[in-house]
Amino acid sequence: MVEKQLIKGSEAIAEAAIRNGCKYFFGYPITPQNEIPEYMAKRLPELGGTFLQGESEIAAIYMVLGASAAGARVMTSSSSPGISLKQGGISYLSGSELPCVIVNIMRGGPGLGAIQGAQPDYWQATRGGGHGDYRLLVLAPATVQEAVDLTFEAFDLADKYRNPVMILGDGVLAQIMEPVTIPEAKAWQENHPWAVGKQHHRERNMICASYPDVEILEKVNQKLHMKYDEIRRSEVRWESFRLEDAKYVLVAYGTAARIAKAAVKTAREKGIKAGLMRPISVWPFPQQPFIDLIPQAKFFLSVELCTGQMIDDVRLATGNARPVYHFGRLGGVLPLPEEIVDRLEQLIKEES
Amino acid sequence: MTHKCLIAGSGGQGIMLIGKILAHSGMREGKHVMFLPSYGSEMRGGTANCSVILSDEEIDAPVIDQPTCLIAMNAPSFDKFEQKLAPKGIVIVNSSMVVRKAEREDLFIAGVPANELAREIEAERVANMIMLGTLIAATQCVTLESVMESLEELLPPHRHHLLPSNQKALEAGMKLVKKS
Numbered sequence: 001m002v003e004k005q006l007i008k009g010s011e012a013i014a015e016a017a018i019r020n021g022c023k024y025f026f027g028y029p030i031t032p033q034n035e036i037p038e039y040m041a042k043r044l045p046e047l048g049g050t051f052l053q054g055e056s057e058i059a060a061i062y063m064v065l066g067a068s069a070a071g072a073r074v075m076t077s078s079s080s081p082g083i084s085l086k087q088g089g090i091s092y093l094s095g096s097e098l099p100c101v102i103v104n105i106m107r108g109g110p111g112l113g114a115i116q117g118a119q120p121d122y123w124q125a126t127r128g129g130g131h132g133d134y135r136l137l138v139l140a141p142a143t144v145q146e147a148v149d150l151t152f153e154a155f156d157l158a159d160k161y162r163n164p165v166m167i168l169g170d171g172v173l174a175q176i177m178e179p180v181t182i183p184e185a186k187a188w189q190e191n192h193p194w195a196v197g198k199q200h201h202r203e204r205n206m207i208c209a210s211y212p213d214v215e216i217l218e219k220v221n222q223k224l225h226m227k228y229d230e231i232r233r234s235e236v237r238w239e240s241f242r243l244e245d246a247k248y249v250l251v252a253y254g255t256a257a258r259i260a261k262a263a264v265k266t267a268r269e270k271g272i273k274a275g276l277m278r279p280i281s282v283w284p285f286p287q288q289p290f291i292d293l294i295p296q297a298k299f300f301l302s303v304e305l306c307t308g309q310m311i312d313d314v315r316l317a318t319g320n321a322r323p324v325y326h327f328g329r330l331g332g333v334l335p336l337p338e339e340i341v342d343r344l345e346q347l348i349k350e351e352s
Numbered sequence: 353m354t355h356k357c358l359i360a361g362s363g364g365q366g367i368m369l370i371g372k373i374l375a376h377s378g379m380r381e382g383k384h385v386m387f388l389p390s391y392g393s394e395m396r397g398g399t400a401n402c403s404v405i406l407s408d409e410e411i412d413a414p415v416i417d418q419p420t421c422l423i424a425m426n427a428p429s430f431d432k433f434e435q436k437l438a439p440k441g442i443v444i445v446n447s448s449m450v451v452r453k454a455e456r457e458d459l460f461i462a463g464v465p466a467n468e469l470a471r472e473i474e475a476e477r478v479a480n481m482i483m484l485g486t487l488i489a490a491t492q493c494v495t496l497e498s499v500m501e502s503l504e505e506l507l508p509p510h511r512h513h514l515l516p517s518n519q520k521a522l523e524a525g526m527k528l529v530k531k532s
Contacts, residue, residue, distance in 0.1 A: 006372075006379050006387070172414055177372065177387040179379045255414065262412035334415045 004179040009144045010035035012180055013103060013167065014043070016151040017075050021188025022101070023049030024074040026063035028056055028082060032115040032171040033105035036077040057082045061089030068098040069207040071195030073155055073188060077103035080121055081112055087130030090164060094134035095209030097224070099158030101151065102136070103167045105174045108331040116332025117172035117255050122309035125168050126283040133221060135228045137161065137235060138283040140168045140253040144178040150280070152183055161231055162194070168282060170305065171332070172255040237280035238289055242268060246275025248344060249293055251314050252303040253279050255334070260303045263340035274344060282310065290317035298351060299323040303340055306330065323351070353408055355493040356416045358433055360401035361425025361446075366480030369506070370423060371402035373484065376502035377494035378406035386411045399428060406493050421491050423483050424450060425466075434459075444486045446479070462486050462528060469524055478521035485525025496522060 007015070014036045017025075025040040037053065044051040054060035060076055067074040078086060083104045093100060104125060108118035128134045137157055141147040147169060154165040198204035211217035242264055243249065252260035257278040267274035277293065277300075279286050290300075299322050302311040308326035315324050327343040329335040357374060361367045368389055375387035389402040403416045418438035424430035426449045434455060437443065442460045448467035464486050466479035473482075488494055496519075503518055 004379065006376055006385070172388065175389055176414055177375055178411075179385060259413040259415060265412065336415060336417045337413050338417065 004181055006177050006179050007144065007182075008035055008175060008177050009147050009169065009172075010105070010174040011039045012144050012148045012182065013077070013151045013169075013174075014039035015182055016148040017101065017155065018043055018047065019183055019185045020152045020155045021073045021186060022075050022155060023047060024064075024067045024072050025049075025051050025076065026054055026060040026067070026074070027076045027078060028054050028060050030079045030082045032107065032174050033077050033079050033103065035174070036103060036105075040075075057085035058089065061086040061093075064100050064102075065089055065093050065096070065098060068093065068100045069096065069196045071190045071192040073190070075101040075103070075155075077105065079105045079115070080107045080109055083121065083124070083129070087124075090136070091128070091130035091132045091134065092209045093164050094128070094130075094136070094224075095132060095220075096207050097162040097227075098164070098207065099155075099162055100164050101154045101158055101167065102164055103151075103169065106168065106170045114332045115171050117170035117305060117334060118330070118332050119170060119254060119256060119305035120307075120309070120330075121168070122282065122304070122306065123312075125166055126285070126313070134224060135231070135283055136164050136166045137231055138166045138168050138281065139237070140280060140282045141173060142254050142257045142278065142280075144173070144176060145180045146280075147173060148180050148182050155188075157235065159192075161227055163227065163231070168254065170255050172334070232284040235281055236284050236286045236288070238286040239278045239280060240289070241276040241278065243275035243277060243293065245273055245296070246293075247273040247296060247298045248275070248348065249297045249300045250274060250276045250303055250340070250344070251279070251300055251310065252276065253282055253310065256303050256305050256328075259335055259337055260340060262337035263303075263344070266337050266341050267344055270341070272341075272344065272348070279310070282313075285313045285317065287317040290314060294318055294321045297322050299325060299347065301325045301327060301340075301344060301347065303335070304328045305332075305334070354420070355404075355406040355491055356418070356420045356438070357404045357406070357423070357487070357491075357493070358401060358416060358419040358421070358436075359404065359423045359425075360399070360429035360433055361423070361480075362428075363398050363400045365400070365425045366477070367400045367425065368402055370480050370484050371404045372506060373499055373502045374404045374406065374487075374494065376506060377498035378404075380498045380501060381494055383407060384409060384411050386414055388414055401429065401433075421487060421493075423487055425480070425483065426450065427452070442487075442490050444483050444490065446483060448479075460490065462490055464525060464528055466525075470521060473520050473524060474517040478517060481518050481521035482525035485522035486528050487525075488522075489526040489529035496526065
C-alpha cells in the first residue's frame, strides 16, 4: 500500500498534475494559490519540463495555448482576478479545441477581493467564462484527496474531449493540509495526431479559432455543441450523503459541501431528515439526480459561499416542482455548520 | 474523540510548525487530521494562527467554532480566543508574554513561562516546542514519540542536530502538567 502523506492542497494539485504527465506550466503569481507555481517551478525543470512565469496572466494563457497546440500536456493556475484576465485565451483554447487544465482557486470578489475561501466564480466557470458559446468541463473537489484524484484525471478528460478542463477550488482547499495518497506516475507520450506542425508521417496540421465564413463557423459551433452534449451524457459526477429518506436536500460543492455535510449530521442528530447532494462536476451539472429527488424532497437549500449562483442550476433542474432556497456567507467568511442548521430549521418552520 | 486545536501567536513564533507537527503526529497515529493556517497578508511580527483537528472520525467542516484547546503564544491571541473556547477547554498560555488572568472560570489553564524556559534549554526559538509539550501532556492528543518522529521528518537533515534540544523542550513542557 502506498503510504499517505500530509500535503497542502495546492501542492497536491501540482504533484497530481505532474504524476499524470504535465510537463509544462505557465502562470503569473497570485495568492492564495502561489504554492502551485512554486511547486512547479521546483519540480518541472527536474523532469525536463518547463515552468515559465509570464509577464502577465494574459501572456501565460497564450503560452498554454501554444504548448497545447504543439501537443504538450500543459497547465495553468490562478485565482479569480487572474482567471478573469485569462478569459480571452480560454475562449481561444475552447474554439481551437485544445486540451489543457486550468485551476481557479477562487477568492472573494468582486475586484481584487480577499484571499479566504469563497465561491463567487461559479457562473463564470460553468457558463464558459469568456466570449463565445463554449463550455469548460469543471470539476469541484471538496478535499485534498479529491483534488489529487480530479486533477490527475482532468488531463485525460481534456485530451479525450480536446477541451479545457477547470479545477474549481478555493483558499481553503489550496491551504489546508490533509493526508492523501497520490497515484503513481503514469507514462504519457505526446502523440496527438492533431498537433501543429508537419511530421514525416502526416500532412501539416493547423490549429485555429478563426472562421470568417459564417456557414463554416456555424458548423464549427454545431460540432462543439455535439461534443458538449456528449460530455453532458458521460461526465456527470456527484456524491450523495444521507439522501435515502431525506426530505430536506442541502446542495453544496467544494468547501461549502464539507460544512454542509457537518450540518446534515447535526440536523440528523436533532431528528431532521436532511441530506446532502454534492455536485462534483459543476459543469456538466448533475440534473437527473435532482429530478429523481423531487418526489421525496420538501425543498432544496443551496449552500454557497456567494450570494447564490448554483441555485440557478438547482432551479433549472427542478423547475417549479419544489422551493429552492439559498444560504451563504460572503467575501471569505466561512459559515459554521450550526448556522446552516439554523437556516434549515427556520425554513422548515416557515414551510409548515 | 476529537481534538480541535487553535494555535495562535505572532509571525515568527513557530505557530505553523506547531500545527504541522500536531497534524503529522496525528496522521502517524492513524487519526483523521486537518491543518489549516489562518491566511492573511500578515508577515513576521503580525498575528498568525492555525487550526488543527485530530479525530477518530472523518473530518467534515474545516472550520472550528469552539476549540477544545488553545495555545496562546502572546497576549493578543489570548484576548482574541479565550471566549471562543469550548466549555472546560484547555488553554496553554505563554506566561512570559501574557500577564492577565483568565476571565472564564471553567477553563483548564496552564501558564508556561516558555521564553524563560526556552532560554535555559537552548534559545527562545524552542519556546514553541515547550508549549507543544504542555499541550500534548494536557490533552493526550498525541504522544511524544509521534511528535519526535514527525519532527525528524519535517526538519531537513542538516537541522537534525537540533532534535535533542527540541526533545528537551518538549519534555520540559510536558513536566509542567505532571506537576500540576
